[in-house]
Amino acid sequence: MGSNxxxxxxxxxxxxxxxxxVMMFLIHxxxxxxxxxxxxxxxxxxxLMKNTMLIPLVTITFFFFGWWIYWAFPNGPGFIGGLExxxxxxxxxxxxxxxxxxxxxxxxxxxxLLFSWTAASIVSGSVIERIRSTAFWIHAxxxxxxxxxxxxxxxxxxxxxxxxxxxxxxxxxxxxxxxxAGGYALGVLVVLGxxxxxxxxxxxxxxxxxxxxxxxTIGLFLIYTGFWGFYAAxxxxxxxxxxxxxxxxxxxxxxxxxxxxxxxxxAITFNFLMSLSGGLLVAYIVSKGDAFWxxxxxxxxxxxxxxxxxxxxxxxxxxxxxxxxxxAYKLHYWVERKFKIDDAVGAxxxxxxxxxxxxxxxxxxxxxxxxxPYEGYAAINPLGQFIGAVxxxxxxxxxxxFIISKIMAAKGMLRIPEKAELQGLDHHxxxxxxxxxxxxxxxxxxxxxxxx
Amino acid sequence: MxxxxxxxxxxDLKDVGAIYPFQGTEVILVILGLxxxxxxxxxxxxxxxxxxxxxxxxxxxxxxxxxIDRY
Numbered sequence: 001m002g003s004n005x006x007x008x009x010x011x012x013x014x015x016x017x018x019x020x021x022v023m024m025f026l027i028h029x030x031x032x033x034x035x036x037x038x039x040x041x042x043x044x045x046x047x048l049m050k051n052t053m054l055i056p057l058v059t060i061t062f063f064f065f066g067w068w069i070y071w072a073f074p075n076g077p078g079f080i081g082g083l084e085x086x087x088x089x090x091x092x093x094x095x096x097x098x099x100x101x102x103x104x105x106x107x108x109x110x111x112x113l114l115f116s117w118t119a120a121s122i123v124s125g126s127v128i129e130r131i132r133s134t135a136f137w138i139h140a141x142x143x144x145x146x147x148x149x150x151x152x153x154x155x156x157x158x159x160x161x162x163x164x165x166x167x168x169x170x171x172x173x174x175x176x177x178x179x180x181a182g183g184y185a186l187g188v189l190v191v192l193g194x195x196x197x198x199x200x201x202x203x204x205x206x207x208x209x210x211x212x213x214x215x216x217t218i219g220l221f222l223i224y225t226g227f228w229g230f231y232a233a234x235x236x237x238x239x240x241x242x243x244x245x246x247x248x249x250x251x252x253x254x255x256x257x258x259x260x261x262x263x264x265x266x267a268i269t270f271n272f273l274m275s276l277s278g279g280l281l282v283a284y285i286v287s288k289g290d291a292f293w294x295x296x297x298x299x300x301x302x303x304x305x306x307x308x309x310x311x312x313x314x315x316x317x318x319x320x321x322x323x324x325x326x327x328a329y330k331l332h333y334w335v336e337r338k339f340k341i342d343d344a345v346g347a348x349x350x351x352x353x354x355x356x357x358x359x360x361x362x363x364x365x366x367x368x369x370x371x372x373p374y375e376g377y378a379a380i381n382p383l384g385q386f387i388g389a390v391x392x393x394x395x396x397x398x399x400x401x402f403i404i405s406k407i408m409a410a411k412g413m414l415r416i417p418e419k420a421e422l423q424g425l426d427h428h429x430x431x432x433x434x435x436x437x438x439x440x441x442x443x444x445x446x447x448x449x450x451x452x
Numbered sequence: 453m454x455x456x457x458x459x460x461x462x463x464d465l466k467d468v469g470a471i472y473p474f475q476g477t478e479v480i481l482v483i484l485g486l487x488x489x490x491x492x493x494x495x496x497x498x499x500x501x502x503x504x505x506x507x508x509x510x511x512x513x514x515x516x517x518x519x520i521d522r523y
Contacts, residue, residue: 249463250463250464262471281492312472315478319484369458
């Protein structure tokens with residue numbers, strides 16, 4: 001840090017990202033509440049632990065190789081160049097530790113890590129009550145520390161090949177987090193199959209209501225809250241044109257999006273709230289006031305508008321959110337009926353379809369705008385966005401999940417046995433719980449009988 | 453041509469103002485937004501009226517007493 005202003009900027013940026021990480025923890029609290037609320041009583045603890053244990057698994061793998069992938073893969077490698085030098089972000093690098101000459105890597109790593117948890121957690125909800133934890137945790141590591149971070153390196157990096165060649169723009173991750181995680185969930189679900197009893201003999205889907213709708217909705221409320229942290233974490237809070245080193249002239253400092261193109265926290269605050277509102281209003285009407293879908297619609301609204309929420313007008317964001325929410329709701333039930341897909345929490349629709357649609361809409365709304373402050377990058381355009389959405393949802397989401405799930409299914413390690421599913425995944429822990437209670441009761445009764 | 457008039461960031465940011473797409477359509481957007489808002493109330497009122505009419509049709513004293521007891 002050469003001067004006091006540099007020092008202040010660095011420490012402010014360090015603190016800024018640190019705060020976003022703490023806020024983003026609420027996303028995970030929300031996902032846990034939401035999943036447990038959606039599951040039936042005989043599966044509570046298993047559902048909770050399935051989601052909880054992705055935290056340490058994704059964290060350590062993201063430290064070991066996920067973060068390095070982000071910095072090493074922006075060229076593909078092999079599409080527009082080779083591997084980039086990611087050595088400063090390799091797990092053995094001195095900057096990946098306590099280091100007074102680098103205060104940003106740790107908090108920046110953590111911000112991305114929290115996105116990784118989210119990607120894995122999105123998949124977690126859709127597969128509840130019938131997936132083996134063994135299989136899910138492998139999937140969690142793959143989506144959280146491999147596939148999503150590859151797509152981030154390609155389409156959410158200031159020098160990613162998708163940004164350079166396709167003009168890909170996805171400021172708050174409609175595709176980069178949500179479409180890929182939704183596509184990944186769908187790839188697992190196709191192989192995993194529905195929960196027992198989900199479909200009648202004639203193929204008619206049955207509703208399996210959440211055991212605790214109140215817990216589900218509060219979980220979604222917490223996800224909204226954590227989403228604020230996510231939005232802030234997608235920005236660079238303050239940077240000078242000389243540090244960006246692109247085409248911007250003058251000396252005016254600015255906040256930027258992940259591509260280092262200017263935006264403001266004010267813009268994303270307007271657009272976050274207006275897109276949340278657009279999603280909630282449309283979801284309330286289309287679902288006839290169903291609480292689960294109204295809350296999910298708020299999320300789908302934000303997700304649809306997120307690709308361009310650094311640049312949209314707030315009313316545009318509201319309408320885009322409403323449109324995406326309507327499509328996601330209709331697609332969820334159409335896919336369920338047509339393909340017999342049991343997505344227990346609507347994650348494929350809320351994240352996958354809404355994210356895909358949002359990336360495509362941004363191509364039209366932002367057509368011709370610069371995707372980057374650097375010279376020679378393609379401008380934002382509908383075709384580039386569509387190809388980008390297909391890469392996110394299909395190539396890096398659905399496809400690997402489908403192939404890996406097929407292998408797991410062939411090895412008998414994907415789905416729990418039918419008897420275990422009927423009995424409930426908490427069966428053993430409930431027996432141990434009851435045995436402990438009986439033991440303590442018996443001991444206390446004996447003591448009470450011996451009292452004079 | 454671009455939807456917000458900017459085709460590159462080779463500018464001095466002190467000279468840049470609004471950067472949202474389709475500038476000039478703000479009044480139309482507000483009118484459409486107001487229509488969306490009013491439309492919500494109209495549709496919501498219809499849905500609620502239908503639900504309440506159904507509740508009246510389905511009234512059952514025994515069930516009501518159970519709900520009252522449940523608090």
